[in-house]
Amino acid sequence: MAASVLFDAPGPRTQVRHRIYSVAASAAIVVVIAYALWKLNDDGQFEYALWEPFLTPDFITALLVDGLVTTVTMAVGAIIGAVVFGFVFGVAKMSDHRFIRWPAWIVVEFFRAMPVLLLMIFLYFGFFVSTQGGFLWIDQRGGFFAVVIALTCYNGSVLAEVVRAGVAAVPKGQAEAAYAIGMRKTQVMTLILLPQAVKVMLPAIISQMVVALKDTSLGYAVAAPGLTKVGQSIYKEFHNQVPTAFVLAVLYVGLNLLLTLLATWIQKRFVGEKKIDIVAAAAGIDKDRA
Amino acid sequence: MTPLNAVLDNLDQFFKAFGYTLFLFLVCAVASMALGALLVAMRVGPIGVLRKVAAVYVSLVRNTPLVLIFIFFHFAAPIIGINFKWVQIYVGSFDFTSAFATAFIALSLYTSCFVCEALRSGVNAVSIGQAEAARAIGLPFSGVMTQVVLPQALRASVPPLASALIAMLKNTSVAGIFFLAEATATMRGLSNDFSSQRLGIFLCFAIGYIVLVEIVSMISLSFERRWRIA
Amino acid sequence: MRLRKAFAATAVTLIAATGLVACGDAGDDKAGRDVEAKNDCDDKFEAGSRMAAIADAGTINVGVKYDQPGLGFKGATDDVPSGFDIEVAKLLVADLCIDPASDKVNWEETISDNREPYLESGKVDIVLASYSITEDRQKVVGQAGPYMVTGQRILVKSDSDVKSVDDLKGKEVCSVTGSTSLDRIKEKGAKGVGADSYSECAEKVLDGTYVAMTTDGTILAGLAAQNEGELKVVGDEFSEENIGVGYGKDKPEMCEWINGVLSDAFEDGSWAEAFELTLGPSGVETPEPPALLPCK
Numbered sequence: 001m002a003a004s005v006l007f008d009a010p011g012p013r014t015q016v017r018h019r020i021y022s023v024a025a026s027a028a029i030v031v032v033i034a035y036a037l038w039k040l041n042d043d044g045q046f047e048y049a050l051w052e053p054f055l056t057p058d059f060i061t062a063l064l065v066d067g068l069v070t071t072v073t074m075a076v077g078a079i080i081g082a083v084v085f086g087f088v089f090g091v092a093k094m095s096d097h098r099f100i101r102w103p104a105w106i107v108v109e110f111f112r113a114m115p116v117l118l119l120m121i122f123l124y125f126g127f128f129v130s131t132q133g134g135f136l137w138i139d140q141r142g143g144f145f146a147v148v149i150a151l152t153c154y155n156g157s158v159l160a161e162v163v164r165a166g167v168a169a170v171p172k173g174q175a176e177a178a179y180a181i182g183m184r185k186t187q188v189m190t191l192i193l194l195p196q197a198v199k200v201m202l203p204a205i206i207s208q209m210v211v212a213l214k215d216t217s218l219g220y221a222v223a224a225p226g227l228t229k230v231g232q233s234i235y236k237e238f239h240n241q242v243p244t245a246f247v248l249a250v251l252y253v254g255l256n257l258l259l260t261l262l263a264t265w266i267q268k269r270f271v272g273e274k275k276i277d278i279v280a281a282a283a284g285i286d287k288d289r290a
Numbered sequence: 291m292t293p294l295n296a297v298l299d300n301l302d303q304f305f306k307a308f309g310y311t312l313f314l315f316l317v318c319a320v321a322s323m324a325l326g327a328l329l330v331a332m333r334v335g336p337i338g339v340l341r342k343v344a345a346v347y348v349s350l351v352r353n354t355p356l357v358l359i360f361i362f363f364h365f366a367a368p369i370i371g372i373n374f375k376w377v378q379i380y381v382g383s384f385d386f387t388s389a390f391a392t393a394f395i396a397l398s399l400y401t402s403c404f405v406c407e408a409l410r411s412g413v414n415a416v417s418i419g420q421a422e423a424a425r426a427i428g429l430p431f432s433g434v435m436t437q438v439v440l441p442q443a444l445r446a447s448v449p450p451l452a453s454a455l456i457a458m459l460k461n462t463s464v465a466g467i468f469f470l471a472e473a474t475a476t477m478r479g480l481s482n483d484f485s486s487q488r489l490g491i492f493l494c495f496a497i498g499y500i501v502l503v504e505i506v507s508m509i510s511l512s513f514e515r516r517w518r519i520a
Numbered sequence: 521m522r523l524r525k526a527f528a529a530t531a532v533t534l535i536a537a538t539g540l541v542a543c544g545d546a547g548d549d550k551a552g553r554d555v556e557a558k559n560d561c562d563d564k565f566e567a568g569s570r571m572a573a574i575a576d577a578g579t580i581n582v583g584v585k586y587d588q589p590g591l592g593f594k595g596a597t598d599d600v601p602s603g604f605d606i607e608v609a610k611l612l613v614a615d616l617c618i619d620p621a622s623d624k625v626n627w628e629e630t631i632s633d634n635r636e637p638y639l640e641s642g643k644v645d646i647v648l649a650s651y652s653i654t655e656d657r658q659k660v661v662g663q664a665g666p667y668m669v670t671g672q673r674i675l676v677k678s679d680s681d682v683k684s685v686d687d688l689k690g691k692e693v694c695s696v697t698g699s700t701s702l703d704r705i706k707e708k709g710a711k712g713v714g715a716d717s718y719s720e721c722a723e724k725v726l727d728g729t730y731v732a733m734t735t736d737g738t739i740l741a742g743l744a745a746q747n748e749g750e751l752k753v754v755g756d757e758f759s760e761e762n763i764g765v766g767y768g769k770d771k772p773e774m775c776e777w778i779n780g781v782l783s784d785a786f787e788d789g790s791w792a793e794a795f796e797l798t799l800g801p802s803g804v805e806t807p808e809p810p811a812l813l814p815c816k
Contacts, residue, residue: 005418005421005422006334006335006336006413006421006431006434006435006439007335007336007425007430007431007434008425010336018336018337021337021340022337022338022339025337025339025340025343026339029339029343039370039371040370043369043370043371045369045370053596058597059596059597061597062596062597066596109500110496110500113456113460113499113500113503113504114460114496114499114500114503115460115461115462115463115474115499116460117460117463117464117466117467117474118463118473118474118477118492118495118496118499119496121474121477121478122477122481122488122492125478125481125482125488125634125637126481126488126489126492210353214353214354214355214356215355216355217355217356217357217358218355218357218464220357220361220467220716221466221467221716223629223631228355228357228358228361230596231361232361233586233594233595233596234595234596235365235366236587236595236719237595237596241361241362241365241366241369241723242366242369242370244366245358245361245362245365245366248358249350249354249358249362252353252354252355252358253350253353253354256353257349257353260353364720364723364724365720365723368723368724368727368728368729369727373727373728373729374729375727375728375729385692385711387692388729389713467716468715468716469694469713469714469715469724471713471714475697475714478697478698479697479698479714482697482698483698485636
């Protein structure tokens with residue numbers, strides 16, 4: 001529903017009133033921003049010394065390479081893992097066999113209902129604290145893997161629901177036609193349903209990547225590397241918490257907006273109007289039980 | 291030694307920890323729904339400036355990691371004179387001091403964006419005819435919203451709203467790494483003291499969270515059923 | 521469309537920032553002692569001992585702290601950590617004929633909770649991370665030394681009236697989650713608040729959220745020095761901590777070796793020099809070297 005349906009086309013008097021509201025609101029916003037800027041300036045937050053680290057090549061490299069790249073690596077790793085996890089458990093949840101369906105349901109429910117941070121802390125102090133880091137080209141400590149695995153489990157169980165919703169979104173006739181030409185259950189799933197579901201799921205997977213990217217910052221609790229960690233060591237050294245928080249926010253928000261943009265583009269390019277709402281999919285399990 | 295001794299011997303700590311989690315969840319739920327409703331009103335309202343402000347606010351805050359918001363309020367904001375050390379409420383053995391207040395602010399601000407989006411999807415689900423009919427009988431924007439659209443939107447947004455609140459319930463765990471002795475912090479403390487029972491301790495706390503999540507989701511289900519349009 | 525504009529703005533900001541890089545010059549190099557690697561390892565250690573194995577391999581993993589100024593601290597752009605723990609570690613490393621300044625030394629960050637697991641699993645060979653010697657810990661890991669004796673004290677703001685731990689009854693006092701300091705301050709009647717790291721506690725004391733924080737005096741001295749004029753260490757030590765070197769419990773031969781290197785360092789003045797260089801600036805006077813505990 002477009003916003004304009006909610007109110008009549010404003011007449012001359014309302015237009016004036018709206019204009020007054022707009023001006024008042026703009027004025028209020030300008031005042032708030034101006035006050036914030038004045039306050040920041042008054043507290044000396046714009047002093048060059050506080051911002052200098054962010055203009056120093058070493059620190060920019062640290063932020064971008066040790067920070068941004070590691071964060072993205074963790075998020076990408078987690079999402080790849082989550083997609084695999086999601087497909088395995090999503091399909092398992094749709095199994096005709098109770099002994100496959102139920103354990104899959106329990107695993108998915110367990111990881112979805114528990115804070116990912118709790119899992120991360122448990123994994124880290126229970127296992128990764130004592131393992132030798134380093135995997136493929138990634139030379140990292142346990143915190144890295146605690147983050148990746150915890151996020152894989154959590155996002156994977158959310159994606160399991162998305163997979164199910166994606167398969168459910170494929171028109172029924174597709175499966176029926178496949179059975180009619182003599183395909184087996186596995187063939188119907190792997191050749192007919194999943195390929196079509198994937199297309200619909202792509203934007204949802206990318207939205208989930210935004211979630212994973214944000215959640216990598218939970219690695220703060222388990223000494224994991226990444227943007228937050230680099231920022232932390234910068235503000236500990238220079239006591240420039242405000243500028244650091246600002247720079248970190250810009251980097252995270254920028255990256256996430258980029259991903260959202262990508263999701264929108266993929267949606268338009270590959271999927272068209274049909275869309276799996278990730279919120280609805282995540283809430284979908286509740287509807288099942290109803 | 292059963293694997294659960296650590297939790298059984300410290301049941302008071304266990305329940306107190308989840309007490310903090312639950313209190314934090316409840317106050318944040320109220321605050322974030324109020325703020326979310328305000329945001330959605332701005333977001334769909336007739337004032338262009340407010341629409342933009344709400345949109346920018348939502349897209350900025352929801353794309354910022356919660357940990358960063360906590361870091362801001364704990365370590366950056368005090369430097370520019372925003373702090374919550376004046377909050378000192380003591381209820382029984384619970385202390386609601388700066389750690390709790392900061393968690394409350396950070397979580398509510400963060401969650402309100404998701405509440406706003408949930409409500410907006412609900413507003414979008416209300417059929418156009420409803421709003422048109424409301425306008426036809428002469429209701430102003432405030433009337434259209436409060437009398438006709440929002441009550442129905444709320445109904446349609448129960449599932450996404452419940453998702454947002456459940457996510458927030460799980461996000462209260464972040465407060466545990468910022469000075470608040472809630473469930474996640476307590477799990478960490480206990481696992482440290484009884485390192486041989488890590489798995490048991492972890493499962494107990496995980497189940498504690500799962501129970502809370504299930505309660506919230508059941509409440510949302512019952513609302514959904516009660517409000518289902520026949 | 522809105523997103524596109526926002527992204528464009530972000531991109532422009534980033535590019536502008538990178539364009540300006542040439543002018544920034546933040547950060548400074550932390551000084552440390554130059555310690556030369558010995559070269560007598562061929563027959564110094566008994567065959568089959570852990571020391572011989574490390575010396576043969578030529579690489580060593582050392583667990584240290586990254587967030588305690590003066591003891592073990594590593595900034596965002598530092599290649600190696602710095603501090604008193606590090607200086608002592610360098611002496612041990614050098615004795616194994618490994619150049620402490622080279623990349624043959626792998627400095628691993630250990631936090632309070634993971635020091636035992638790191639040693640038990642062999643992920644690190646030795647731990648020097650303000651690691652106090654306790655009976656509980658000696659059940660799972662080996663501990664040699666001490667190379668420093670310190671005690672739990674209190675850090676408050678410079679203008680605070682708090683004089684000792686008795687003034688803190690019922691007040692919120694910050695320390696690290698899971699640390700013995702936190703348990704002990706609770707026993708003293710204060711309300712313990714658990715943080716993720718000591719520097720976070722210091723931040724919260726600085727901004728007035730908590731009246732005080734507590735842990736070993738040397739750590740507090742480092743934090744006080746980092747915030748000169750704003751924080752001070754007060755009160756008597758209300759515990760005695762022997763800071764030692766952690767090693768794997770299954771390698772008991774390391775104890776005598778560590779104590780040997782330490783006692784040499786006590787005698788030839790390199791211990792005092794390291795102390796002066798790292799903790800001296802925090803206003804801690806260089807004490808007499810501590811008495812080493814006998815190996816079991």
